Amino acid sequence: MAAAQTLIQAELPPDHSTMHPSLPTARAPRFSDLIEAEHTRLSSSGAAKEPNTGIDLSRYAPPEPPSPTASNETWTTALQQASTSAEYLSTRSVNLSLLESYGRNAWLVGNSQLENELKGLEMEVESLKLEQESVEQARRAVQRNAEGELNGLEEGWRGGVGRMIEVLAAGERVKGEILERRRRGAT
Structure with missing residues (x-):
């Protein structure tokens, strides 16, 4: 091992910051305007001290309850949003615990299963759309x-x-003629 290290050290140039001569020169990176703006923001003096410059934690916070005098619809909507948020966080917690317990592969398998389920649901939605279109065409044809x-x-x-x-109208004319003849006959 020591002999190999000695040979490696002999091949390296004395200044480790210079690259090996057989390596091509590095290209200058080209960043998008958005990335450049973020680099500028991060390199500014106060950016390192900003505490909330990462993950937006508000999406993991429970939703605010409506006022006690709010309508039933408002409370129902808030309850549905809280239920959706709880389900999302529960699923996320399960996925993170799988990642922690079984490693990356189990997490990827779980994601793959969810993707397969999503594809199945998307295919079902597509077939229902086609069925709806055929029913609509049949209805229009019948109309x-x-x-x-x-x-x-x-x-x-x-x-x-x-x-x-x-x-x-003819009956009224006849009635009128009958009345006219009666009047003439009465005089």
Whole structure:
């Protein structure tokens, strides 16, 4: 081991900060504007003293309860949000404990299972969308097919109403003529 270390030390240049001559020169990094702005913020004098410059802990805090005089809808919404948050934190805690207990592979397997479940749900949603579209197309086809019949029935109804009005008008004319003849006969 000592002999190998001696050979390695002999190959290294005396100044360890210089790179080996056979290595290509390093490219200058090009960062996006967002990364540059973050570098500038971090290199400023007060950035190191900011206590909350990392993970946003507010997403792990329980939601604030509404006022006691709030409506039932407000309380129901707050309860649903708290339930969702609790479920999220519970699942996150389980995943982190799996990561701590069994290592990275168990955590990745859990994530893979969740991804598979998500893909299954997405496929189910897609199939339901296709089913809904086919039902919608069938409904429209039935409406288009019934449109002619409905138009015919409507025209028949309008014609019938029109004839009924004509009959009533003719009946009133006849009544008027009968009354006129009675008046003439009475005088």
